[in-house]
């Protein structure tokens with residue numbers, strides 16, 4: 001039997017994915033075929049009329065079958081690009097979403113014109129996408145990449161090594177900021193789970209069945225993790241330090257209230273391209289401001305347009321101690337105690 005031409009393999013693969021309900025069959029088969037054959041898009045276009053080489057044909061067939069089972073495309077290719085950085089992805093951690101780049105943008109904007117030595121915590125680091133984007137963009141920063149999941153942290157560790165930022169990214173296994181001492185951080189960023197539990201079952205199979213529930217489900221209203229994080233951030237941030245968090249559709253008002261109740265000030269929202277408030281930022285009052293309060297201007301205020309659909313970035317998507325007191329220079333903070341570092345089993349998931 002002669003091998004099918006590339007174009008007809010693409011057509012048949014797309015038909016199979018369409019029948020399985022996959023959301024973007026034509027794009028997916030092109031990417032899978034390129035991945036199977038090791039081709040660029042230009043190679044693919046140039047060979048549409050050629051027979052598909054035997055080894056690539058078999059690999060492509062297996063990939064299409066797996067995608068028809070609604071395994072995420074990124075799990076099949078094993079990587080994703082975030083903030084221009086190629087990251088390994090897998091079932092251990094959330095696949096980074098493009099919307100989360102807004103969290104990085106907002107953070108970098110807030111630091112514009114400020115001294116570029118910053119102690120960050122990226123809480124719920126997953127693949128390490130946000131931690132790595134910040135560490136790479138701010139060459140004098142130090143980032144503590146925190147996650148409660150040992151499996152996620154092992155993936156973070158591989159990505160940190162891959163990007164060559166081990167010197168400035170410290171992995172911390174812990175429950176939110178529970179292991180950090182008071183006033184030791186300049187900036188806390190977090191993309192914590194925010195899907196309401198009741199909506200979890202209605203998520204696309206790619207998300208519901210193949211991404212970790214621990215990365216997605218955020219309690220009855222999706223805001224349980226933020227409710228715990230906000231007071232911890234208010235305690236661990238140095239005066240004048242900031243918190244930036246990703247939120248879901250319809251959560252702005254409740255999330256603002258949570259931040260305000262934790263004593264954070266200057267709360268402001270940044271929208272995603274659909275106009276939905278996606279990131280909230282707040283500040284721990286500086287000592288001077290506490291003594292003489294002054295009016296603050298929100299970071300950004302744009303009237304959100306009503307979304308056409310129920311967009312939600314995530315859904316479409318032990319107390320252990322890091323216990324190294326985070327400080328600016330690596331020499332100053334020294335190595336973390338073993339329980340805080342990825343790969344050490346402290347009994348959490």
Ligand SMILES: C[S@@+](CC[C@H](N)C(=O)[O-])C[C@H]1O[C@@H](n2cnc3c(N)ncnc32)[C@H](O)[C@@H]1O
Pocket residue numbers: 093094095096097100123124125126127128129130146147148149152174175176191192193194214215216225314
């Ligand atoms: C929505 S994912 C975000 C991953 C990554 N930051 C990103 O933006 O792609 C949330 C992450 O928070 C972690 N997480 C959930 N609860 C946590 C907790 N109590 N303390 C620390 N991390 C937690 C999950 O394991 C998961 O990796």
